[in-house]
Amino acid sequence: xxxxxxxxxxxxxxxxxxxxxxxxxxxxxxxxxxxxxxxxxxxxxxxxxxxxxxxxxxxxxxxxxxxxxxxxxxxxxxxxxxxxxxxxxxxxxxxxxxxxxxxxxx
Numbered sequence: 001x002x003x004x005x006x007x008x009x010x011x012x013x014x015x016x017x018x019x020x021x022x023x024x025x026x027x028x029x030x031x032x033x034x035x036x037x038x039x040x041x042x043x044x045x046x047x048x049x050x051x052x053x054x055x056x057x058x059x060x061x062x063x064x065x066x067x068x069x070x071x072x073x074x075x076x077x078x079x080x081x082x083x084x085x086x087x088x089x090x091x092x093x094x095x096x097x098x099x100x101x102x103x104x105x106x
Contacts, residue, residue, distance in 0.1 A: 031056065034102045036082075042095035046083040049075075052104040055082060061099035062092060 036047050049055075055075045058067040067073050072087045082102060084094060094100065 030106050032104060032106060034104060036100040036102060037098065040094045040096055040098050040100060042091050045085075045088070045090050045094065046081055049080050049082055049102060049104065051080055051106060052077065053106050054104065056103040056105060058082070059099075059101045059103070060093055064088075064093075 032050075034049055039047055052075075054077070055069070055073075058073055059065060060067065064072065067084075067088070069075075071085065073082055073084050075082050084090065088094065092098075
C-alpha cells in the first residue's frame with residue numbers, strides 16, 4: 001500500500017475509516033458491508049439495513065452480479081431499507097442459497 005494512501009485511511013476487518021473527516025457530521029466516513037444472504041427466501045424484495053448514510057454498491061452471487069442504483073434497487077434512508085425493483089427476479093436472484101452483500105457508508 002502506498003504511503004499517501006496509508007495516511008488517508010485506517011483499515012480494519014469490517015470497515016474503512018476515512019481520515020481527515022473534519023467533524024462536519026455529514027456522515028459517510030465509515031464504509032461497511034452487510035450480508036443479506038440469510039434473509040433471502042425467493043419472495044422478499046425489501047430488507048432492513050443497519051443505519052446508513054448511503055448505499056455504495058450491492059453485489060449478488062447470481063446474475064446480475066453488481067446492481068444499478070434506482071434501476072435495480074432503491075433505498076430509504078429514513079426507514080433504513082433497500083428494495084429490489086422489478087428488474088431483479090426474486091425467485092432466482094434473491095432465493096435461498098444465493099448471496100447478497102450491501103456496501104454502505106455510515
